[in-house]
Amino acid sequence: MAWLLPALLLLVAAVQVTAVLVAGLTPWKGGGFGMFSTVDRLDYRVLRVVADTAAGPVPLNVANAVSLGDGDLPRRQHTAAVAWPSTQRLLLVADAAAALSWQQTGSAPAVANDWEGQLLLVEGQPVPVDTLRVEVWSMTFPDQRPRQLVPVKIASVERVVRSS
Amino acid sequence: MTPQLVPAPLVRWLLPEVHLVAAGSTVTVRRWRSAAALTVAAALTLLVVAQTGGRLGWEVVGLAMVGLLVPWLTRRWWFWVATAATMLNGGLRWSVLSWDNHHWLELYWVLAWAVAMLAWRPRQVLASSARRLVGLTFLLAAGWKLTPEFVTGRFFEAMFVVDGRLAPLVEAAGWQEPSTHEQFQDARNTHAPSRRPQPIDVPVSDQVRLAAQVVSAGAILLEGAVAAAFLLPWRRLQRRFQGRSSWAAQLVSRSHLAGDVVLPTFILVTYPLAPVSSFGHLLCAMGAAASHLPVRGRLLVYGGCFAAVSWVGDRQWLFDLVERTLT
Numbered sequence: 001m002a003w004l005l006p007a008l009l010l011l012v013a014a015v016q017v018t019a020v021l022v023a024g025l026t027p028w029k030g031g032g033f034g035m036f037s038t039v040d041r042l043d044y045r046v047l048r049v050v051a052d053t054a055a056g057p058v059p060l061n062v063a064n065a066v067s068l069g070d071g072d073l074p075r076r077q078h079t080a081a082v083a084w085p086s087t088q089r090l091l092l093v094a095d096a097a098a099a100l101s102w103q104q105t106g107s108a109p110a111v112a113n114d115w116e117g118q119l120l121l122v123e124g125q126p127v128p129v130d131t132l133r134v135e136v137w138s139m140t141f142p143d144q145r146p147r148q149l150v151p152v153k154i155a156s157v158e159r160v161v162r163s164s
Numbered sequence: 165m166t167p168q169l170v171p172a173p174l175v176r177w178l179l180p181e182v183h184l185v186a187a188g189s190t191v192t193v194r195r196w197r198s199a200a201a202l203t204v205a206a207a208l209t210l211l212v213v214a215q216t217g218g219r220l221g222w223e224v225v226g227l228a229m230v231g232l233l234v235p236w237l238t239r240r241w242w243f244w245v246a247t248a249a250t251m252l253n254g255g256l257r258w259s260v261l262s263w264d265n266h267h268w269l270e271l272y273w274v275l276a277w278a279v280a281m282l283a284w285r286p287r288q289v290l291a292s293s294a295r296r297l298v299g300l301t302f303l304l305a306a307g308w309k310l311t312p313e314f315v316t317g318r319f320f321e322a323m324f325v326v327d328g329r330l331a332p333l334v335e336a337a338g339w340q341e342p343s344t345h346e347q348f349q350d351a352r353n354t355h356a357p358s359r360r361p362q363p364i365d366v367p368v369s370d371q372v373r374l375a376a377q378v379v380s381a382g383a384i385l386l387e388g389a390v391a392a393a394f395l396l397p398w399r400r401l402q403r404r405f406q407g408r409s410s411w412a413a414q415l416v417s418r419s420h421l422a423g424d425v426v427l428p429t430f431i432l433v434t435y436p437l438a439p440v441s442s443f444g445h446l447l448c449a450m451g452a453a454a455s456h457l458p459v460r461g462r463l464l465v466y467g468g469c470f471a472a473v474s475w476v477g478d479r480q481w482l483f484d485l486v487e488r489t490l491t
Contacts (some may be wrong), residue, residue, distance in 0.1 A: 027308055
């Protein structure tokens with residue numbers, strides 16, 4: 001009986017190690033006890049969502065959408081996608097972003113708002129969106145530049161939207 | 165001769181297994197010690213659950229408080245299953261991928277209590293579970309650190325610059341300009357919300373580099389030592405050395421106490437540096453259950469560590485100490 005919970009710990013850790021090695025899970029999460037071992041931690045990862053339009057790419061302010069609450073881009077969905085960026089999780093983020101309205105003013109990333117209508121407004125004008133790109137970046141020390149944290153794209157998906 | 169039986173309401177409340185204290189009865193004394201060991205470990209565990217329960221919901225805190233007030237409940241498997249279920253219910257409001265590692269360990273530990281209370285010899289099963297859980301945790305933690313990034317000290321070099329919990333230490337020692345951490349934060353903020361991330365310089369002085377190498381080596385050694393102390397079959401080793409009188413045999417005869425030396429050392433060294441007090445408290449509770457010390461000893465050592473981890477607080481005293489000593 002005394003091996004029951006240690007066996008469960010080992011099982012979860014085995015899944016976590018596999019997910020880290022083959023699927024981009026951060027070693028800090030998932031119950032494998034990889035905390036304080038690498039700079040690839042959850043809060044140093046970045047999730048980007050970019051709307052590709054005929055006029056060029058428009059980055060979307062995902063942090064703003066997360067803060068809007070459960071109905072928009074739920075925090076748990078965002079966290080899960082950053083911690084373990086599987087294709088399925090990133091597509092869920094893309095779908096959640098596609099369900100929102102975004103408005104860009106100036107060169108800042110577009111923010112989600114309560115405006116209903118087109119997917120994207122740039123300077124107040126509706127802009128057709130072809131695809132939404134979702135990317136997750138982590139930080140690493142490259143061997144040739146050991147005193148520099150360098151971002152590395154570890155996962156990305158594209159969701160065709162074609163809004164008019 | 166019939167031993168004199170002494171009714172003891174306080175003892176009965178604290179140690180549910182002991183209904184009457186029979187003076188001079190060795191059987192009762194043994195049960196008393198076993199019950200007291202369980203009560204100490206249960207109290208520390210429930211303090212941890214109450215502490216982390218604030219994040220999980222009032223029902224978790226409530227169950228922990230009831231368990232602290234009624235130790236009889238802590239001897240019932242269903243109490244621990246209910247506690248684990250409420251913790252899981254609270255934790256699932258977030259993604260499990262946002263859980264910290266000590267949240268996983270805390271859940272395993274509460275379930276280990278449930279399993280132990282179903283066993284014929286609860287204290288022994290609980291102690292074995294605690295030893296294996298702590299040992300495996302540290303084995304995995306040490307294993308993750310055997311990477312070039314960690315072994316060369318680059319991880320801690322970065323942490324001393326970028327981590328708001330560690331940067332103040334090297335700043336207090338005068339090894340790094342306070343502005344370095346702020347510059348990193350500014351650089352990192354430019355990543356937000358969705359711009360393309362850019363490389364960030366991690367400028368480190370020679371002192372920080374040396375400190376990072378020392379801390380990295382120390383972390384691997386200490387975590388490896390805890391894993392070995394809790395996982396190696398010391399009793400089997402002792403049987404092999406039984407009857408010999410060499411200094412090695414003397415040392416081996418006390419080797420089962422290794423865990424009671426290295427785990428408190430790890431707790432007292434680590435948690436002032438990396439203030440994750442809930443992990444420190446959890447290790448105290450598990451250490452108390454796994455301990456080979458007498459009840460008073462484990463209360464002193466692990467209760468003391470629990471208090472010390474709580475007392476670390478905002479660590480201003482540590483920064484002042486480092487500043488006075490090293491500058």
